[in-house]
Amino acid sequence: MQTTLQNTSPNKTASQLFNFWESFKKSGTGVVGLYMIIVILILAIFAPLIAPYDESSTANVGISDIYQPPSAQHWFGTDDAGQDVFSNFVYGARVSLTVGFFAAFISLIIGGSFGLIAGFFGGRWETSLMRFTDIMLVIPDLPLTVVIVALTKPSLFNIILVIGLLGWTTTARVVRSQTLAVKSRKFILRARAIGASKPHIVINHILPLVMPILVVQGVLVISLAILNESTLSFIGLGDPSVLSWGQMLNYAFGRGALSSGAWWALLVPGLGIVWIVLGLTLLGQGLEQVLNPRTDTHHLMPSRLPLSKEALVKPLHQNTLFEVQNLSIHYVGEGKAPAHAVEDVSFTLKEGELMGLVGESGCGKTTLMLALLRLLPSAGQIVNGKVFFKGKDLTSLSEEELNEIRWRGISIVFQGAMNALNPVRTVGDQITEAVMKHEPKFPKENIPARVTQLLELVGITADQRDHFPHQYSGGMRQRAMIAMALACNPDVIIADEPTTALDVMIQAQILELLDNLRKKLGLAVIFVTHDLGIVAELCDKVLVMYGGVTAEYADVDTIYNNPKHPYTQELLKAFPDLTKPKKKLSSIPGYPPRLDALPAGCRFAPRCPAAFERCHTEQPALHSIGNNNHIASCHLVEASK
Amino acid sequence: MSTEHFLEVQGLKKHFEAGRPALFSRDVQKVHAVDGVGFTLRRSEVIALVGESGCGKSTLALLLMGLEDPTAGTIKFEGQDITHLNDHERKDLRRKIQMVFQDPYESLNPTQTIEEIVTEPLVVHGFANVPDRRERVVKAMEDAGLKPAEVYMSRYPHELSGGQRQRVVIAAALVLEPEIILADEPVSMLDVSIRAEVINLLAELRITRQIAVIFITHDLGSVGFFADRVAVMYLGRIVEIGTMLEVLENPQHPYTKALISVIPVPNPRLRHERIILKGETPNPINVPSGCRFHPRCPVAIESCKASDPPMVTLSKTHQSACLLLVK
The missing domain is CATH 1.10.3720.10 (MetI-like)
Structure with a gap:
């Protein structure tokens, strides 16, 4: 050579x-x-x-x-x-x-x-x-x-x-x-x-x-x-x-x-x-x-303090758990222009509701989820917006107050978390530890029963409780992680790509489990994924993100049968539909933008088949369509109103 | 030569030794990764091998590439037995069968430029000094959708996106003008919006270059529009094989039916009952007796535990191995 x-x-x-x-x-x-x-x-x-x-x-x-x-x-x-x-x-x-x-x-x-x-x-x-x-x-x-x-x-x-x-x-x-x-x-x-x-x-x-x-x-x-x-x-x-x-x-x-x-x-x-x-x-x-x-070491900026000191309490709508308003998150690096990872995103989540958060890698969906609990790496800063959880503004709470909510109010199942189990301790032990750590007041003698109950909830039998993680398959490890997330009876579970590395059948099992948990425990779930198909099977409403902004936000039927944003439309065409075999898949040309080099106008404009002049110069606002909370950020929507 | 016998695989087996169950145990445990697989591939045909992880589909790919030595069975290419060739004898053959790997982030050497990566196969096969070397590289890159090739040549893999990297892998396979491309989960690591692009590219190649494609995937949904035939694998065996429409619209094996039922349909109005199998693919060390699918099969009968079902011919092109189909 x-x-x-x-x-x-x-x-x-x-x-x-x-x-x-x-x-x-x-x-x-x-x-x-x-x-x-x-x-x-x-x-x-x-x-x-x-x-x-x-x-x-x-x-x-x-x-x-x-x-x-x-x-x-x-x-x-x-x-x-x-x-x-x-x-x-x-x-x-x-x-x-x-x-x-x-x-x-x-x-x-x-x-x-x-x-x-x-x-x-x-x-x-x-x-x-x-x-x-x-x-x-x-x-x-x-x-x-x-x-x-x-x-x-x-x-x-x-x-x-x-x-x-x-x-x-x-x-x-x-x-x-x-x-x-x-x-x-x-x-x-x-x-x-x-x-x-x-x-x-x-x-x-x-x-x-x-x-x-x-x-x-x-x-x-x-x-x-x-x-x-x-x-x-x-x-x-x-x-x-x-x-x-x-x-x-x-x-x-x-x-x-x-x-x-x-x-x-x-x-x-x-x-x-x-x-x-x-x-x-x-x-x-x-x-x-x-x-x-x-x-290689990363040079991180010190974490920024909460935006406002006085805790805002918002009058609570019926059953509303989450209300996120105009949330913006930037990543600030030393000597670099801030990366606008999330810009002006709003959504609400009610009790027992399942919301799909869909987007390609790098669209800011994980950043958004981490920001809800203020778990961002210190370079990531909430620069604008509010996150109300049960009426409390999470952006203004102290760390101690937030710790009360983390895991008890809201818990997260991370992508690939199943590989984070400690290999030298049994799964039962690790769940016991999670219960003791997050619920220190829980009566000690009841813990074993509680652990068995949690494992049963996710479909792991009592005799597998004392097994080590390597004796579990990928799907079972993911179930164990969900059991841990349930340890403190949270109101919301955020599942960040929980099935991405798993086979279709195991994926279906985990989805069925989440759906059952929601029905049994009244859990609300935010399901983060890049897979539109899963969302259609499972969710009540969908937030489609592109390049850090909301592309479209609506209930699941509207997203699939009446999408307004060209990105949603193209994404649906790119998805293989077995009900229509032999149909040629259409791909979206180009690649998602990098967050440190965003286009001047609409972030989807360079790949958009319907883009016109204005799209390349002016960022579209969020337009609501009809009365049923359908939102899309596209100049075409404004024109058609 | 008959088009039927372009690539012919018969009774292919690969058993890995998995050590002894106990320190002084006499017999060595064996992983039955591939346990009797047979199929044929015609020129410029696309066949999809579908199955969950642990079904042996990746081992099968390595066997076909000659990167693992089979325990039993034969592989014939254009009538010639290629099952046990040594590296020297295989070299010419390697040119004709190329592979595209799952992870485009891992399958490119980070220290090489794109030009070096795409040129390398030519160097390896002694075409380094042919006068049209550069033209061949440019053509392969442009056929793989890296247009214009000059823009990409001096770049490094880390400067490209996942979809572009997968195109580089495909270009490096095309540069040798292969007759078969073996694609092992080529899109599972890519974003949905880019997957279609790579699948469309593979579909085009069979038309423009008459390349046959063996498409290995766990996602039946992604093979729908471009595979001619689909083979469903379970625990080292093909349990159903047929044309794409036969398998997708008229599946006969309970495993195929379940796999198809869990493919997400991107329309909430078409939500349907899903057959969710319990448990997971068993460990291929202890293959279940009788039909290897019976412990998870929702419709298994008593005799499934005892007898291993033969392949039942349902039509000229459609076969499935299930006792319920035996008349």
Whole structure:
């Protein structure tokens, strides 16, 4: 692939490097580390120009030159041989860096290939290579290094070799685990399906994704190698013909620098070692932040306080549980324009009512649901509107007051929540805990009966109560999550895509369950989904959202048989209808807008088949149609009134 | 060559070893992932394999692709037995059978540009230096709906939406000019408004390029308008197979009937009684005796527990395996 795509690869590499630098710049520690390393590199490369004295020139040294304190001639004084400490320091940087780079190179090659082979091929290769790695890992490095160097001639070459040959173990482990992670990804299977050979897969698919980890690891291995070399030299096993920083320490320490008060002879090389190891560690940290997305941190703004301090109490309509008025939510990021995730959404929910909240991913439906309970991440802020629950304005309550309502008044079943069960505790235990946590006053002796009752409500028999989550299927875990949500007899359950990852039959079972619960317990349910079909089967009314705004809001019959908003109409056409097989599905061209780059006019206009000029410049208001609470935000509706 | 024998699968089985039930137990437990599947595929035909998770449909896909080795049975392609080919022998065949995966977010390498992704199959198959390489890549991309191709070539997967990524996967399959595309749940991760687009694209390809499509899905609803034939799978077997209209409008197997009844109908006026099966597909380690569907079957009779139903021919194209149909 490298050879065949030459026409594009230089550009690609250049832009990748640029992007990399842009994000690397943001990590302060990384940049500091990089500059620290550059200073040492310059010292090492231009040593003859920088050093005021020649390397180990002892020609003009007299007895009075030994351990001279810092002066104008000798900035950092002289050492035990009367040589200029600064000059030796500058030349010593060459030795330390040489050892560091070459030894790390050896380590990375060995560790990298061991890790790759073990991770990719698995089986016997993996067992033998990783056992070997484990053995090497158990043997303490330093004593072994000392023994080997002591046995061989302590030349620079030998030292590099020994440090390199012993320092690969962590690299092998890190590379192996990354290889395993990459190998299990679907694009590797796709490459195999194409017919790609194993070497091709390793070079083109595995290596590019292992490389970042290898780079980070490389920086750390270099610093370890330098440290090892210094240690060896300090204990007198260094190459006597070259003067590394460790060697400088060794000579100074061994030849009375301490007793004669010549601190400079020890301090300067010592600081050099600290400087380079610190620099490499900082650089490694910076690289890791950029290259390893797992350590990516989000910069969040502090959470905003409730909008109004005085709690509003709204006169309650008959049976109304929720009344949401003109709710707007923005996501505010550092240095970014706020993302208008939800804009001016209103709806009401009565007791025992089932409302469908329909929209594609990114339309703001989950944000809206989280905002109802003020569970938004701290970047998400309610900038306008009111949420009345049983007449209380939730946007103005304190956290303590809200906690009274969360779970008791309103509970949520999250998407994929079934995977959030603790794997090492039985389902019964976890429900018991939920009851105890949310209902501290509940009489202890009645809890087991209550748990059984809750499980029975969702169709889990008593003998399955003490099973562990892994003994449950996906559908049963979702039932257990619903049981937990019912623990405090809430008035409303918000179900956020509770069936999305499930099979059609299990989906039907869960829907039937929600419907039964509603009839049995008088629960109101807000059902969040992208699936129009489910909504038609189940709901009383429907709120269709698009790009953060209400597209249409009406009772279920109107939505399906008399939709007014073009988005609703198109969405219905795109939905496969088994009652009309052979009918061609029509798709909506284009893609939903990104919330940080919304179109100027109607948010659906770029995809709308009926859009006209005004739609692209002016955002349509919410127009009500007829008398039965049918609302649509479309200029066409206004025109037809 | 006869069009009947374009792809022919007979008695295909795949049993995975699942370890021993106890530490010193003698026999090894087996997962009967695919347990005797047979069907044929004609040129430029679309067949839908429908079933719940655990029915073995994804294992079947891997078997057909040669990514897993079958325990028993044969797969014939254009009359040639391809059941046990090694990687070298299979290479030419891989060109003709391509696969589209479920998750377009995972099935593209994030470090490659779209051009590299679509070009890769050509490189792998030694077409890297053919003079019309670039034209072939552009044509595949535009046939997959990435028009104009130049706009997308230098982009990375993360810069595309889910629907566009699935088009990239399809383009990478088309570039080798395959004869069969095996699509494993290609739309289940996509938004509804975009699903139709990908399904329509696959439907077009069979007309413009005469490609046969094996469409694997758990959602019978999505196959309605473009599949020629539908095969319903349960626990490693095909329980009913027929033309799309035969299966959707006149289902014979109780499992098919239940599956069809729970497909949501997007009209509240057409709400109907749904046959909601209890429980879930059993673990394929312990396959029920007799008819493997009997524990969940709403109409099972006593003999269902004992005898495994044979495939009953209902019409030239329609077959179903249910004892109630045996006369």
